[in-house]
Amino acid sequence: MEKKSKIEISVIILRVLIGWHFLYEGIVKLYNPDWTAFGYLASAQGPFKSVFSALANESVIGWVDTLNMAALMVVGITLLLGIFEKMGAIVGIGLLAMYYLSHPPFPGLTQLNVEGNYWLVNKNLIEMAALLLLYHFPTGYRFGIKNLRKHKTVAQ
Amino acid sequence: MKWTRRDLLKGLGGLPILGAVWWAGASNTVGKRRERSVILEQLNIQPSLPPAVPGISGEPIRVGIIGFGIRGEQLCRSLGFATKEWIEDMKVEVQENPNNKGLEDFMNQEKLNVQLAGVCDIFDYRAERALNSFSTEENKIKRYGTYQEMIQSGEIDAVVIATPDHWHAPIAIEALNNGVHVYVEKPMTHTIEETYRLREAANNSNAVFAVGHQHRQTLSFRTARDIVEKGTLGHVSLIQTNTNRNDDNGAWNYELHEKANPNTIDWQQFLGSAPQIPFNKNHFFRWRKWWAYGSGLSGDLLTHDYDRLNCVLNMGIPESVMASGGVYTHNDGRNVPDVMQVNMEFPNFTMGSSQVKGKERGMTFCYSATLGNGFNRPTILMGHDGTMELGNRLTIWPDGGSTRYAEMLENGKMSPGIPIYQYNPGANAPDAVSSATSQYFADKGLMWTYIDGKRVDSTFLHMREWLSAIRNGGKVSCGIKEGFEEAIAAHMAGLSWKLGKRIEWDRETETIKPIEGVDLDEVLLSNEMIRTDYITVS
Numbered sequence: 001m002e003k004k005s006k007i008e009i010s011v012i013i014l015r016v017l018i019g020w021h022f023l024y025e026g027i028v029k030l031y032n033p034d035w036t037a038f039g040y041l042a043s044a045q046g047p048f049k050s051v052f053s054a055l056a057n058e059s060v061i062g063w064v065d066t067l068n069m070a071a072l073m074v075v076g077i078t079l080l081l082g083i084f085e086k087m088g089a090i091v092g093i094g095l096l097a098m099y100y101l102s103h104p105p106f107p108g109l110t111q112l113n114v115e116g117n118y119w120l121v122n123k124n125l126i127e128m129a130a131l132l133l134l135y136h137f138p139t140g141y142r143f144g145i146k147n148l149r150k151h152k153t154v155a156q
Numbered sequence: 157m158k159w160t161r162r163d164l165l166k167g168l169g170g171l172p173i174l175g176a177v178w179w180a181g182a183s184n185t186v187g188k189r190r191e192r193s194v195i196l197e198q199l200n201i202q203p204s205l206p207p208a209v210p211g212i213s214g215e216p217i218r219v220g221i222i223g224f225g226i227r228g229e230q231l232c233r234s235l236g237f238a239t240k241e242w243i244e245d246m247k248v249e250v251q252e253n254p255n256n257k258g259l260e261d262f263m264n265q266e267k268l269n270v271q272l273a274g275v276c277d278i279f280d281y282r283a284e285r286a287l288n289s290f291s292t293e294e295n296k297i298k299r300y301g302t303y304q305e306m307i308q309s310g311e312i313d314a315v316v317i318a319t320p321d322h323w324h325a326p327i328a329i330e331a332l333n334n335g336v337h338v339y340v341e342k343p344m345t346h347t348i349e350e351t352y353r354l355r356e357a358a359n360n361s362n363a364v365f366a367v368g369h370q371h372r373q374t375l376s377f378r379t380a381r382d383i384v385e386k387g388t389l390g391h392v393s394l395i396q397t398n399t400n401r402n403d404d405n406g407a408w409n410y411e412l413h414e415k416a417n418p419n420t421i422d423w424q425q426f427l428g429s430a431p432q433i434p435f436n437k438n439h440f441f442r443w444r445k446w447w448a449y450g451s452g453l454s455g456d457l458l459t460h461d462y463d464r465l466n467c468v469l470n471m472g473i474p475e476s477v478m479a480s481g482g483v484y485t486h487n488d489g490r491n492v493p494d495v496m497q498v499n500m501e502f503p504n505f506t507m508g509s510s511q512v513k514g515k516e517r518g519m520t521f522c523y524s525a526t527l528g529n530g531f532n533r534p535t536i537l538m539g540h541d542g543t544m545e546l547g548n549r550l551t552i553w554p555d556g557g558s559t560r561y562a563e564m565l566e567n568g569k570m571s572p573g574i575p576i577y578q579y580n581p582g583a584n585a586p587d588a589v590s591s592a593t594s595q596y597f598a599d600k601g602l603m604w605t606y607i608d609g610k611r612v613d614s615t616f617l618h619m620r621e622w623l624s625a626i627r628n629g630g631k632v633s634c635g636i637k638e639g640f641e642e643a644i645a646a647h648m649a650g651l652s653w654k655l656g657k658r659i660e661w662d663r664e665t666e667t668i669k670p671i672e673g674v675d676l677d678e679v680l681l682s683n684e685m686i687r688t689d690y691i692t693v694s
Contacts (some may be wrong), residue, residue, distance in 0.1 A: 016170070016173060017425050019173075019174075020173065020177050021351075023174065023177045023178065024177050024180070024181050026181075027177065027180075027181030027182055027185070028181045028184070030181075030182075031181065031182045031186055032185050032189065039624075050254070053255075076174075076177070077174065080170040080174045081170040081171065081174060082170055092360070108213070114193055121630035140218075142166065143166055143168075143169055143170070144167065144169075144170055145167055145168070146169075147166045147167040148159070148163065148167035148168070154589055
């Protein structure tokens with residue numbers, strides 16, 4: 001297998017795994033009407049604490065919950081199906097940036113409910129970097145619905 | 157347009173993965189929810205709704221406040237009156253901590269149909285503080301020199317009594333005898349003898365009598381009653397309840413006001429029936445530390461815990477009480493203990509059982525307190541089938557040896573480490589109670605309750621209930637029966653600590669069993685442990 005192909009396959013694996021991760025998070029929220037981001041937002045820390053606390057406000061929390069769930073599913077579906085994947089990657093980066101900034105692993109802040117030890121860099125940031133790669137390296141034409149479109153164009 | 161199988165696999169290969177992830181997420185989530193709802197259906201717990209009371213219509217009720225100290229000010233706020241100083245302080249606090257909702261909650265509080273008509277405080281500064289904030293052109297508030305003048309003025313319909321303990325009963329009795337409605341702080345009385353006299357006065361009066369145990373309004377306590385009545389916990393054999401405090405405020409070392417002196421304080425009126433001693437700021441502001449005016453942990457804080465549980469279990473007066481403890485954390489001249497353990501026995505208590513009839517009966521109520529450590533030990537009800545932790549929130553765990561849940565435990569549908577029920581009426585409201593003492597009360601469910609996710613002061617609900625009963629009739633949730641039980645239980649605990657003896661209750665005659673050669677009230681009031689070197693003007 002040529003080198004380019006190996007890289008493409010690696011990126012596709014990464015794309016499928018990230019899509020899987022986002023979709024599952026979205027689905028679990030979709031099927032649990034009791035789920036809310038309230039606690040997560042209300043316990044926000046760091047420089048943007050006030051912004052995230054405001055999102056937990058009673059008047060907007062319903063919208064925040066729905067948008068979060070929808071965005072998670074959009075990222076999951078686009079990455080898994082390989083269609084509009086650049087848009088999906090951007091949405092994913094936006095979501096992760098918010099998760100990162102609401103509970104940043106900055107020195108001096110208590111890390112709530114984390115399973116590891118982090119300093120500045122955490123898994124949200126790493127997944128964000130991976131999505132940046134997916135944005136610049138779309139693979140839907142190799143594995144995904146775009147592959148069908150390409151075929152269609154060629155056939156014409 | 158012709159696609160090979162390979163093309164389709166490459167083009168639509170993501171679809172089966174998507175389907176699998178979707179299916180897994182949905183079935184896991186729905187499955188877990190179904191398991192939960194099976195448990196919840198079996199438990200059939202009905203979370204409580206706020207009590208609906210008829211409105212207080214007509215002419216405003218004319219209220220007089222007797223005692224405008226720390227608690228008196230709090231009670232006035234619940235009635236809708238905050239001092240200018242408090243509002244200013246709160247504005248500063250909100251600037252420092254935007255999450256502090258104290259001022260906002262006060263501003264949003266429903267207006268009660270009351271007119272603050274009089275104030276009676278024997279410290280000039282406090283009386284003037286009330287007049288300065290509440291007296292307006294339209295509503296001139298009168299200051300009364302004595303409670304008798306206020307009660308007999310004919311200008312007051314109802315009094316709120318927030319004085320030191322030794323004044324609770326004399327003032328309440330005077331008011332009831334004059335047909336004036338009473339809201340009195342806990343403990344209801346200071347001696348055994350006056351507990352009977354107050355009960356008689358309340359029963360013979362047309363006025364409405366209420367004791368200030370506001371947690372009876374807290375939604376989690378109402379829910380807890382439903383849980384216990386449905387046998388969710390099985391037979392409860394042990395209750396563990398605690399006071400854990402570790403700060404000056406919690407140890408009753410309140411600020412000694414700079415303006416306090418024999419000219420600004422009516423010292424004789426403060427002393428009343430207490431031993432005659434020279435003017436003493438320490439005793440005036442920190443009266444909770446001496447038996448002559450207060451009743452220490454047993455009257456001040458045990459009463460909260462006792463009544464909290466009495467409102468859930470309706471267990472009444474214990475058949476016997478044994479107490480121990482001492483002055484171990486604040487050896488500053490006080491003579492009430494600051495570390496105290498009280499065991500109350502209820503050998504005939506029963507709430508039904510899931511086991512064979514007759515096997516279970518009886519319960520111990522164990523109160524354990526220290527003013528030297530603030531670690532949060534929660535209130536726990538221990539039953540054969542389950543354990544309940546009770547505060548503003550409540551949580552229930554099944555017990556590993558439960559009869560009722562044996563099958564579910566065996567099938568793995570329940571596990572002793574995982575709660576089967578959690579109730580948090582404030583789940584949708586952020587909490588920002590600030591000081592250590594107020595957090596202590598909030599954890600115990602004594603301060604706030606939540607209605608539709610909105611935080612409501614339970615004292616406000618308690619006073620609203622009292623005012624509604626004055627105007628419309630109806631029962632108050634903590635009346636003379638509950639107050640009598642609370643006061644006797646507290647006095648039994650105080651006596652046991654002082655005498656180092658088991659104190660017993662005679663259910664037939666409704667009296668504390670006499671101890672030969674001992675005058676119980678004399679013992680209860682005795683200040684003998686006062687170290688004379690501390691009785692100096694400070």
